């Protein structure tokens with residue numbers, strides 16, 4: 001393995017984050033598997049190590065600013081102790097929540113949690129890690145196709161994803177002079193636990209959503225992960241401040 005760069009992936013316990021952590025390890029990155037609970041990193045770290053890669057677990061609740069501070073300190077100490085000399089060059093802000101409800105049923109707590117996880121957390125983590133990111137690093141923030149098209153009962157979630165896109169563009173300008181690229185990946189419907197696993201387990205919904213895509217089906221986690229790996233690769237070194245939709249062409 002040639003690449004000794006470090007990639008940090010949040011929400012890496014399952015779904016797209018897990019797939020991104022595995023794919024980044026496969027392409028040679030040392031991976032920080034950041035998960036809300038310590039135990040949920042174990043399987044992913046083990047999988048990476050069994051495949052000959054290197055990974056470290058990191059406990060991080062992205063909704064909690066104190067956890068972000070603590071995790072940053074823990075992360076830097078762990079890198080110094082285990083991978084001295086390696087630099088963080090990739091950050092994937094993947095952890096996300098969707099509290100889907102019609103207007104009259106959206107609670108203040110769900111609104112605040114959506115923005116704490118999907119917007120404030122990624123911002124604070126970029127802020128905390130920016131001094132540690134090597135020049136030329138890449139940040140990928142997860143958005144959603146729902147920032148472009150509308151679907152019932154998704155207003156707060158869609159607004160949070162529009163916010164992370166605006167935030168990413170601004171920070172791409174702010175950090176660009178260090179060669180740091182910041183982009184968003186906007187998946188379409190993808191088969192994970194998200195939204196109660198509906199896109200994976202509900203055959204009728206899968207069919208309906210699949211028919212809305214040019215390629216005729218919902219996506220798989222590895223298809224989003226491969227796009228993230230491509231986006232952080234040198235081949236896309238001139239791309240920053242962009243929103244890349246990875247949706248099989250949903251509602252074109």
Ligand SMILES: NC(=O)c1ccc[n+]([C@@H]2O[C@H](COP(=O)([O-])OP(=O)(O)OC[C@H]3O[C@@H](n4cnc5c(N)ncnc54)[C@H](OP(=O)(O)O)[C@@H]3O)[C@@H](O)[C@H]2O)c1
Nearest residue numbers: 011013015016036061062063095096144189190192193194
């Ligand atoms: N699947 C889709 O169709 C789809 C489409 C568009 C965009 N996305 C976006 O893609 C990203 C990943 O989604 P997914 O499909 O993989 O969802 P998922 O299977 O529900 O996984 C969500 C991940 O986020 C983590 N997470 C949630 N709140 C957290 C917190 N406070 N602190 C740390 N981690 C937290 C979860 O950790 P725990 O295991 O601890 O709960 C889990 O690892 C999200 O940003 C989502 O909005 C997904």
